[in-house]
Amino acid sequence: MKILFVLNNFYTTGNGLAASARRTVAKLREAGHEVRLVSGPNHKNPDQQPDYLLKDYKFPIVNPIISAHGYVFAQSNLPLMEEAARWADVIHLEEPFVIEDRMIKICQRLGKPLTATYHLHPENITNSLGPLVHWKALNRIILTNWRDRTFNYCEYLQCPTENVMDRMRRYHIQAQCEVISNGIVPDPCIRPETPPADYTDPDRPLKVIYIGRLSREKDQPTLLEAMRYSKYARRIQLHFAGKGPTAKKIKRMAHQMYQEGVLSYDPIFTFEDRDGLRRMAAQADLAIHCATIEVEGLSIMEAMQQGVVPIIAEGRYSGTSQFALDRRSIFPEQNPEALAHRIDYWLDQPELRWKTGWRYVSHMENYSIEASVQKLVQMFQKAIDAKKGC
Numbered sequence: 001m002k003i004l005f006v007l008n009n010f011y012t013t014g015n016g017l018a019a020s021a022r023r024t025v026a027k028l029r030e031a032g033h034e035v036r037l038v039s040g041p042n043h044k045n046p047d048q049q050p051d052y053l054l055k056d057y058k059f060p061i062v063n064p065i066i067s068a069h070g071y072v073f074a075q076s077n078l079p080l081m082e083e084a085a086r087w088a089d090v091i092h093l094e095e096p097f098v099i100e101d102r103m104i105k106i107c108q109r110l111g112k113p114l115t116a117t118y119h120l121h122p123e124n125i126t127n128s129l130g131p132l133v134h135w136k137a138l139n140r141i142i143l144t145n146w147r148d149r150t151f152n153y154c155e156y157l158q159c160p161t162e163n164v165m166d167r168m169r170r171y172h173i174q175a176q177c178e179v180i181s182n183g184i185v186p187d188p189c190i191r192p193e194t195p196p197a198d199y200t201d202p203d204r205p206l207k208v209i210y211i212g213r214l215s216r217e218k219d220q221p222t223l224l225e226a227m228r229y230s231k232y233a234r235r236i237q238l239h240f241a242g243k244g245p246t247a248k249k250i251k252r253m254a255h256q257m258y259q260e261g262v263l264s265y266d267p268i269f270t271f272e273d274r275d276g277l278r279r280m281a282a283q284a285d286l287a288i289h290c291a292t293i294e295v296e297g298l299s300i301m302e303a304m305q306q307g308v309v310p311i312i313a314e315g316r317y318s319g320t321s322q323f324a325l326d327r328r329s330i331f332p333e334q335n336p337e338a339l340a341h342r343i344d345y346w347l348d349q350p351e352l353r354w355k356t357g358w359r360y361v362s363h364m365e366n367y368s369i370e371a372s373v374q375k376l377v378q379m380f381q382k383a384i385d386a387k388k389g390c
Helices: 016-030 063-068 078-087 098-110 122-134 136-149 162-170 220-226 247-260 274-283 298-304 336-348 350-367 369-388
Strands: 002-006 034-039 090-093 114-117 156-159 176-179 206-211 236-241 268-270 286-289 309-314 330-332
Touching (some): 016 034, 078 098, 090 098, 156 369, 206 274, 220 236, 220 336, 236 274, 286 298
Parallel strands (some): 002 090, 090 114, 156 176, 206 236, 236 268
16 A cells, blocks of 8 residues: 655654654554655754655744744645655545645545544644633634644544544544554563562652653643642652653742652653653553643553553543543542542552553553554555545
8 A cells, every 4th residue: 555644744853743653654664555755854864854855834933832842844845745645545644734735635636535643632732822722712713624624625534532533523523533542662561570579668769750741731730739638748759751841840840849848859850762761660650641631642651561550630632541441540630639649549559559550561452553553554445445436
């Protein structure tokens, strides 16, 4: 199958959309499919460029905000994009933005099948602009625009979670929606099968981690505030792995709680590579995920592969809580008291926590990138068949 991926920049780091696309494309190629890219340039490795290279587009005034969130936009090149579309059996859109809209018009003229992935909510964008996230009417306008300009022209739409599927149904998306996880790369669990000798030592620090970008929508402050209500606060060593636009604010807040004596250990902030994140998760007692706006949450899923019990926020625009095995690992979003209650529950029961962590190792096998790619290929084929049947 000849599959064309269209996105503003396949190579950018710092946002999950491009990282997910890179994993998916790699697995599709491993499975024997031809995959080409319409994308902006690879600035880190000039020798590795997309098949159809677009120039960068920089927005006046707001470009620093866009860059801080890991996004890079590209300029349309209609002759080049038409050449790409003519080559492909199916065209897959990774975003609902301008270059994808230009590609839709080309594909309509050529009669080419289109699919897309829902990777981000409107709130992911408005959240970076402060109080605009609370303008529900604005978010509705944006999503309606995405629906009418992009999603309704696709034969199929990949919804990574049930939460996304439910939202698409409320907006009456015309594309056929299928729940297909973006998938995680299977990593062997390096957590030992038996707890370490000091596991139940009442004096040892309890390692509580948060993996994810330091940004408004990830809501790290809720975890910090939960420490004011947890009976284990003075034993907890918080470790935040990530970087992002709210880093200074979160670090300042965390250190202040240490200075106040709420915490006995100054919270740790690092930015880890893949191996570092795996070791971090394997050694942790709990992994917390407070995101209020999130399509799927691959970072916490990857942590669960290492046998750490998660506690995940449940909210209207976050689908990540569907991966929890039971309600004891879910709390209402932006509710630090409820989060503290869940933290205390799991820290009270080290044996149950260890056993449950290994249940998560098995649970995550259902969301491997290989399984997701198989389902995507089936979706692509159905899109091709549907277009032929028109």
